[in-house]
Amino acid sequence: xxxxxxxxxxxxxxxxxxxxxxxxxxxxxxxxxxxxxxxxxxxxxxxxxxxxxxxxxxxxxxxxxxxxxxxxxxxxxxxxxxxxxxxxxxxxxxxxxxxxxxxxxxxxxxxxxxxxxxxxxxxxxxxxxxxxxxxxxxxxxxxxxxxxxxxxxxxxxxxxxxxxxxxxxxxxxxxxxxxxxxxxxxxxxxxxxxxxxxxxxxxxxxxxxxxxxxxxxxxxxxxxxxxxxxxxxxxxxxxxxxxxxxxxxxxxxxxxxxxxxxxxxxxxxxxxxxxxxxxxxxxxxxxxxxxxxxxxxxxxxxxxxxxxxxxxxxxxxxxxxxxxxxxxxxxxxxxxxxxxxxxxxxxxxxxxxxxxxxxxxxxxxxxxxxxxxxxxxxxxxxxxxxxxxxxxxxxxxxxxxxxxxxxxxxxxxxxxxxxxxxxxxxxxxxxxxxxxxxxxxxxxxxxxxxxxxxxxxxxxxxxxxxxxxxxxxxxxxxxxxxxxxxxxxxxxxxxxxxxxxxxxxxxxxxxxxxxxxxxxxxxxxxxxxxxxxxxxxxxxxxxxxxxxxxxxxxxxxxxxxxxxxxxxxxxxxxxxxxxxxxxxxxxxxxxxxxxxxxxxxxxxxxxxxxxxxxxxxxxxxxxxxxxxxxxxxxxxxxxxxxxxxxxxxxxxxxxxxxxxxxxxxxxx
Amino acid sequence: xxxxxxxxxxxxxxxxxxxxxxxxxxxxxxxxxxxxxxxxxxxxxxxxxxxxxxxxxxxxxxxxxxxxxxxxxxxxxxxxxxxxxxxxxxxxxxxxxxxxxxxxxxxxxxxx
Numbered sequence: 001x002x003x004x005x006x007x008x009x010x011x012x013x014x015x016x017x018x019x020x021x022x023x024x025x026x027x028x029x030x031x032x033x034x035x036x037x038x039x040x041x042x043x044x045x046x047x048x049x050x051x052x053x054x055x056x057x058x059x060x061x062x063x064x065x066x067x068x069x070x071x072x073x074x075x076x077x078x079x080x081x082x083x084x085x086x087x088x089x090x091x092x093x094x095x096x097x098x099x100x101x102x103x104x105x106x107x108x109x110x111x112x113x114x115x116x117x118x119x120x121x122x123x124x125x126x127x128x129x130x131x132x133x134x135x136x137x138x139x140x141x142x143x144x145x146x147x148x149x150x151x152x153x154x155x156x157x158x159x160x161x162x163x164x165x166x167x168x169x170x171x172x173x174x175x176x177x178x179x180x181x182x183x184x185x186x187x188x189x190x191x192x193x194x195x196x197x198x199x200x201x202x203x204x205x206x207x208x209x210x211x212x213x214x215x216x217x218x219x220x221x222x223x224x225x226x227x228x229x230x231x232x233x234x235x236x237x238x239x240x241x242x243x244x245x246x247x248x249x250x251x252x253x254x255x256x257x258x259x260x261x262x263x264x265x266x267x268x269x270x271x272x273x274x275x276x277x278x279x280x281x282x283x284x285x286x287x288x289x290x291x292x293x294x295x296x297x298x299x300x301x302x303x304x305x306x307x308x309x310x311x312x313x314x315x316x317x318x319x320x321x322x323x324x325x326x327x328x329x330x331x332x333x334x335x336x337x338x339x340x341x342x343x344x345x346x347x348x349x350x351x352x353x354x355x356x357x358x359x360x361x362x363x364x365x366x367x368x369x370x371x372x373x374x375x376x377x378x379x380x381x382x383x384x385x386x387x388x389x390x391x392x393x394x395x396x397x398x399x400x401x402x403x404x405x406x407x408x409x410x411x412x413x414x415x416x417x418x419x420x421x422x423x424x425x426x427x428x429x430x431x432x433x434x435x436x437x438x439x440x441x442x443x444x445x446x447x448x449x450x451x452x453x454x455x456x457x458x459x460x461x462x463x464x465x466x467x468x469x470x471x472x473x474x475x476x477x478x479x480x481x482x483x484x485x486x487x488x489x490x491x492x493x494x495x496x497x498x499x500x501x502x503x504x505x506x507x508x509x510x511x512x513x514x515x516x517x518x519x520x521x522x523x524x525x526x527x528x529x530x531x532x533x534x535x536x537x538x539x540x541x542x543x544x545x546x547x548x549x550x551x552x553x554x555x556x557x558x559x560x561x562x563x564x565x566x567x568x569x570x571x572x573x574x575x576x577x578x579x580x581x582x583x584x585x586x587x588x589x590x591x592x593x594x595x596x597x598x599x600x601x602x603x604x605x606x607x608x609x610x611x612x613x614x615x616x617x618x619x620x621x622x623x624x625x626x627x628x629x630x631x632x633x634x635x636x637x638x639x640x641x642x643x644x645x646x647x648x649x650x651x652x653x654x655x656x657x658x659x660x661x662x663x664x665x666x667x668x
Numbered sequence: 669x670x671x672x673x674x675x676x677x678x679x680x681x682x683x684x685x686x687x688x689x690x691x692x693x694x695x696x697x698x699x700x701x702x703x704x705x706x707x708x709x710x711x712x713x714x715x716x717x718x719x720x721x722x723x724x725x726x727x728x729x730x731x732x733x734x735x736x737x738x739x740x741x742x743x744x745x746x747x748x749x750x751x752x753x754x755x756x757x758x759x760x761x762x763x764x765x766x767x768x769x770x771x772x773x774x775x776x777x778x779x780x
Binding site: 067136245286378389406417420 | 671672674677679681682683684699700701702703704707708709710716717718720721726728731732743744747750753754755756757763764770771773775776778779
């Protein structure tokens, strides 16, 4: 029942069901601390444990289901070394870099290419289905009969797999428990501890508050892995929007970025804007669509007139199989759902998947096609229809219950029914018509991009002993499969670091200061709740770091955040530990917002691929600004550097990616 | 007639429906929820109370965790109204939450 019903039925407000002890201290000592218990964090924990470390995971939610990947996955990128694949890890890394015009993480992509398939095989061992073992798809164009693997996006190059991943998080969680990983659920980590409390020094722990008890957790460790989520909540708090986000719940506060920023780690690409604002009110994947999970779903107009698929060069396709082929036979389809932006979005790119007829905008305007559009699965063969509907949609994250079962219950029959697409401007209908209905945002919205920790070939940050895992905290993106693979890799690295190093000492004064700040609202008796403060910070970010960026506006944004921290930040209240943890997250936005704005200030040029527009520096992607700008705090001052986008294959590294990998990968 | 003074939510206030005949009050769902939106009912054996409805992400974890099939997600009206199906041969439209629902069409997920 909901709260209102309970109150109406009993005449009582339910008491807080857990004992509250604000500030009571727990000290936990572990070789390796994993911050964030999503798919990356759980994989890191398993891997560190397998490599002999004692491991503790601090998860903001409950690790059995938590995180962007906690509700499932339908396809697996980076299975480059599966026996059917024709792609090499080098090609995979190079193409990801090409498609992001250098603003990607080439070493991470190479690591994913090397280990993505093995990472998936472990999931199969733990009980997730990765092949058509029940022979449901015999005869399908997507299937290899010998291995029973099923391919997505590219039936010729076979490097991306369809998977039955609804239970992916549960099987990984069970394995972590079986191995004896200590999992601490409901902990909001809000600060990293470094040796002596010095910014940039070696990591030695982290601080957190418990969402149910309000108790205070001090983790001490030899090495740590940050495996947290993105920061979409700093851009806006709206229950309808978060409820409708495919991959972002309210725990996505970017706090893993924030703790590194405060601790002096270098972050890069924090100036990149995201493409959407975390969902704008549709149930994700509920709208007709021909992209990603729905790749190849036929589309018709209001009167049932079919809209053709086309290559990236606009050639209309007659053969349905060609929808799953490259537009240029010399290349392969990189695919979507991989955290790569694609160079020159909307224009030809050899590596992008096929799309609908690029002239659809014109054709709607001329009256040839009428809106709304619909997906029409009815003319597909049963095999092709089930490969999208029963396999992909039924297993993709946050689809099984919200979409698949709900639609079944509502009587939807893909063999008979059309699925309406979002009603939007005709030009938007072209490239990714349904994606608008999956994660679309309004125009004036601050939305973080792929910025994160600068990482090396060990996926270590610039803070010694602090490793990074997952699609969000590592700069240059990545999604579900990348999170598993980088988690598995970072966990191994952290275990090796912990073997070679003892515990370092934190600064007790830092712990006291951070603790006092976190518990401010408990004793404040103020008048501002966590939601109000979140709205206000989001307004600052939209106004001063949204689409209108100038030096003056950005400086004012910093001032607004600093003002608000001193005034509204000191006037907060909380009703219970749950609200305290939310408020602690809000407090972190003051630092995270500073980081985003400083990053925007540091790049004095505009950039297409970074979706970054400086009105006072309108030149787009000038050569001298085609670089990463590592940004960090040193003794409280902002330091901006300069780094080649291809640094991972230049001195001191080798141009040969394999030799770098072999040198640094801590192979068994 | 009397009532209670209560604040109203800006978002949906009812996000989960529990089948009281099936729910045994085991609270597995309470502990599985990544957003911690529920608390156990003070009365043992009764269904949990959704306290933080506005934080629900509708991931369905609670539904999958429930051993008794007692939980249904209730989507916000704004999302229900936008998910439209159209039967190809008759042109008849229907949607999640319509007054007279269609009969279910139970299709198993692949692999199960």
